[in-house]
Amino acid sequence: MRAPGMDKSKTIQAVGFNLLRLVTAITVIPIIGLVVYIVVKGAPAISWEFISAAPSNGMREGGILPAIVGTLYLTLGTALFSVPLGVLAGIYLAEYAKETFLTRIIRVAIINLAGIPSVVYGLFGLGLFVLFLKLGTSILAASLTLSIMTLPTIISTTEQALRSVPNSFRVVSTSLGASRWQTVRRITLPQALPGIITGIILGLERAAGETAPILFTGAAFFLPQLPHSPLDATMALPYHIFVISTQIPGMPIQIQYGTVVVLLVFVLGMNLIATLIRSSARKKRQW
Amino acid sequence: MKRSGHTGDKVINAVIRVTGYSSILFVLLILIFLLREGLPALSSTPLKNLFSARWYPIEDYYGILPLFLGSLLVTIAATLIALPFGIGTAVFLSEVSPPWLRDILKPVIEILAGIPSVVLGFIGILVFAPFIRKFLDIPTGLTAFTGAVLLGLIAIPTIVSVAEDALDTVPNSYRQAALALGATQWQTIWNVTLPAAKTGVLTALMLGIGRSLGETMAVMMVTGNAPVMPLQLNSLFRPIRTMTATIASEMGEVAAGSQHYEVLFFIGIILFLLSLVINVSASLVSTRSRGRAERLLS
Numbered sequence: 001m002r003a004p005g006m007d008k009s010k011t012i013q014a015v016g017f018n019l020l021r022l023v024t025a026i027t028v029i030p031i032i033g034l035v036v037y038i039v040v041k042g043a044p045a046i047s048w049e050f051i052s053a054a055p056s057n058g059m060r061e062g063g064i065l066p067a068i069v070g071t072l073y074l075t076l077g078t079a080l081f082s083v084p085l086g087v088l089a090g091i092y093l094a095e096y097a098k099e100t101f102l103t104r105i106i107r108v109a110i111i112n113l114a115g116i117p118s119v120v121y122g123l124f125g126l127g128l129f130v131l132f133l134k135l136g137t138s139i140l141a142a143s144l145t146l147s148i149m150t151l152p153t154i155i156s157t158t159e160q161a162l163r164s165v166p167n168s169f170r171v172v173s174t175s176l177g178a179s180r181w182q183t184v185r186r187i188t189l190p191q192a193l194p195g196i197i198t199g200i201i202l203g204l205e206r207a208a209g210e211t212a213p214i215l216f217t218g219a220a221f222f223l224p225q226l227p228h229s230p231l232d233a234t235m236a237l238p239y240h241i242f243v244i245s246t247q248i249p250g251m252p253i254q255i256q257y258g259t260v261v262v263l264l265v266f267v268l269g270m271n272l273i274a275t276l277i278r279s280s281a282r283k284k285r286q287w
Numbered sequence: 288m289k290r291s292g293h294t295g296d297k298v299i300n301a302v303i304r305v306t307g308y309s310s311i312l313f314v315l316l317i318l319i320f321l322l323r324e325g326l327p328a329l330s331s332t333p334l335k336n337l338f339s340a341r342w343y344p345i346e347d348y349y350g351i352l353p354l355f356l357g358s359l360l361v362t363i364a365a366t367l368i369a370l371p372f373g374i375g376t377a378v379f380l381s382e383v384s385p386p387w388l389r390d391i392l393k394p395v396i397e398i399l400a401g402i403p404s405v406v407l408g409f410i411g412i413l414v415f416a417p418f419i420r421k422f423l424d425i426p427t428g429l430t431a432f433t434g435a436v437l438l439g440l441i442a443i444p445t446i447v448s449v450a451e452d453a454l455d456t457v458p459n460s461y462r463q464a465a466l467a468l469g470a471t472q473w474q475t476i477w478n479v480t481l482p483a484a485k486t487g488v489l490t491a492l493m494l495g496i497g498r499s500l501g502e503t504m505a506v507m508m509v510t511g512n513a514p515v516m517p518l519q520l521n522s523l524f525r526p527i528r529t530m531t532a533t534i535a536s537e538m539g540e541v542a543a544g545s546q547h548y549e550v551l552f553f554i555g556i557i558l559f560l561l562s563l564v565i566n567v568s569a570s571l572v573s574t575r576s577r578g579r580a581e582r583l584l585s
């Protein structure tokens with residue numbers, strides 16, 4: 001015997017599920033559409049000259065090499081500071097720290113760092129690195145600013161990757177006479193490495209695409225030459241997109257979309273690499 | 288027998304310990320430098336001026352109220368847009384979607400999380416704002432609403448991933464019990480799974496609000512940069528200016544140490560404190576709920 005009202009609740013369920021499908025479609029389809037649209041509009045602008053020449057004629061012609069190189073420098077500079085610091089801090093939280101009051105404070109600090117608006121990082125970088133430490137608007141000051149912004153991502157993913165290594169690995173290593181650091185270096189760290197690398201790439205990906213933190217710490221409106229030292233200011237792809245879409249009248253539309261495509265390839269390429277590392281590590285894992 | 292630590296070990300252990308504490312140091316440094324540069328605004332600018340309704344730095348009007356309300360309006364509107372789509376997508380992915388579809392959709396949403404905000408602002412200016420202007424027949428498409436839609440897009444990946452995690456941690460026995468009692472899958476989602484994941488969903492919402500409030504580039508590019516009080520009914524469809532956009536667009540042109548510079552840092556202090564409150568309370572909510580869930584299951 002069927003319960004009365006069963007048909008009605010089945011209908012409600014069908015309507016509800018379709019509503020969820022619709023909502024998901026409205027969320028997902030524009031994302032795909034957005035990326036496809038940008039690529040279609042920007043792809044014709046991409047040529048060897050576009051990625052290998054400096055801008056000319058008030059940036060309305062030529063290429064965007066200084067911006068590409070600048071973003072590479074800033075990303076590498078950010079990695080230089082944030083990777084060692086973030087990975088070691090993640091090791092501390094996963095392998096060394098006991099659940100004390102101080103550890104809780106560290107966690108609150110990390111959550112707080114992750115939530116600070118990017119433009120506030122820009123203010124901080126201006127106050128500390130550019131003015132107080134007198135680094136000027138430079139690649140160094142911008143990289144340091146981006147590093148601190150990236151830190152919470154790297155710390156959290158490192159900690160999570162290490163925590164997912166089964167405890168038996170540590171017990172066996174310790175019982176064979178290894179010290180804590182030896183266990184970390186030879187056993188847990190290698191096992192957690194794919195997860196850690198994924199986290200690093202995702203953190204750097206965000207840094208590479210950020211504009212607000214570098215606005216007053218290192219980004220330059222226009223530089224015909226490539227930067228010579230870490231103390232030079234630099235052009236950067238995200239800031240360049242902002243400049244050519246809002247500050248320069250009569251900017252050819254194709255160059256604008258082309259620049260966006262280059263940044264998207266850079267950023268989403270990193271995203272893809274991270275995803276591939278994660279999924280291949282998951283397949284290979286013995287535990 | 289106790290193993291004596293090698294000197295190398297001692298050094299590396301000390302280094303690890305120090306880096307472990309570094310996050311606290313950085314938060315303090317950020318706070319100290321914001322206060323150092325921003326607090327003098329309170330003495331250089333009369334409070335009556337600072338909390339007035341007029342922002343016009345050229346004539347020394349530094350009223351942050353329109354900027355604060357601008358941020359508030361855009362954030363609320365963005366949250367109202369992002370919430371149904373974010374939670375709906377999370378519920379679909381976690382409870383309804385077949386696994387193969389889920390494996391396709393999750394990376395797509397991660398792509399959205401990876402798109403830099405300046406790119407969304409760019410599309411906002413070139414495509415979305417003209418569309419809004421034509422569609423709603425208003426003088427300019429650079430409005431609070433345009434910004435709110437972009438911010439909604441930016442907040443959605445955060446909301447989806449946190450809410451989905453929360454739904455995933457609801458024990459399957461809850462669902463099975465509800466289904467065994469004759470509830471449909473839909474009734475189970477509404478009456479059992481979502482309420483059980485309530486605090487996680489709340490955390491997702493708060494983190495989404497935090498993202499929207501702090502977002503800079505996209506909002507600066509599409510909201511029209513007009514520091515007016517958004518108090519009319521149609522303010523949502525008029526240009527406004529947020530706190531973040533004000534800092535980003537004006538800091539480049541002011542002299543270090545000037546009154547204008549100090550006030551911009553003062554706005555930075557406000558943003559810092561707001562994000563502190565939102566993020567710390569979001570984490571408190573989620574740790575408390577985890578504690579409760581563990582007690583229930585033990």
